[in-house]
Amino acid sequence: MELHITDEISPLKAVVLGIATSNGPIPQPEDAYDPKSLQHILAGTYPEEADMVSQMEEVADVLKRYGVQVYRPEVLEDYNQIFARDISFVIDDKIIIANILPDRKREVEATEYVWITVDKSKRIILPDECHVEGGDVMPWGDYLLVGTYRGDDYPDYITARTNMAAVEALQELFPERKVVSFNLKKSNTDPLNSALHLDCCFQPLGRGKAIIHRDAFLEEEEYQWLIDHFGEKNCFHITKEEMAAMFSNVFSISPDVVISERNFTRLNDWLRSHGFTVEEVNYNEIAKQGGLLRCSTMPLIREAN
Incomplete structure (x- = not known):
């Protein structure tokens, strides 16, 4: 397979979409990977497998x-195995196999039949110290826009998934x-005050637009860089609350077509007002695990610009 991913919006040709079949029992609170899952485990509202399978098939049908x-x-x-984006990602013609939480290494093996078709020189595993x-x-x-956490207490946060060693390795x-x-x-416990990943608080779109939540950024100048890059009006x-509901975790099929959750009325209306075709899907049960459309998709090939 010849990989090609240079941005987030070029017309999509091939993608890995996660799967919810045989998703396993409801985790114990101490086993939750993120505060959103923890919230629903404690509330007794953790999603049912049948609902998640149905919702993911809806996305597959759209694609x-x-x-x-x-x-x-x-x-x-x-x-x-829902969140395919966690375990690997493509940049240009290379696939990077993520150094993921140890409990999730089997997920990488479950997509081996895809990435094994990529030339071995294009398959990258970063050093162990790179998360x-x-x-x-x-x-x-x-x-290359990369979310991270720079605090000395990085090991204390299960929500800190990418460290500066990985940022530096990607630059090299x-x-x-x-x-x-x-x-x-x-935050390990408060979904209103935690961005699990960059795509949980920011998303670039076609037509020069972007979705963003200001308070998820610890450095004002870094938030401002994005505002300056895209323009405030865009x-x-x-x-x-919208960040915790995963409003920024939509997924672009092309510069003009976005898959979004159907309950994101304010966002979807804004997208349509700016010329986007919005493919609305039911994905609210997936959101209960702290991810949404971008998290569950891992693009392999987008058309060259």
């Missing part, structure tokens, strides 16, 4: 309708790009 080749992970019994997940990494033209791996990192707010600002 196929647009002519996208959709790959799914091999099903592992009683194992959560990175695909939700924090966004190719964007000449830039892609010297022709300028890597811009963003220090993100983290940014859709979301509240902390």
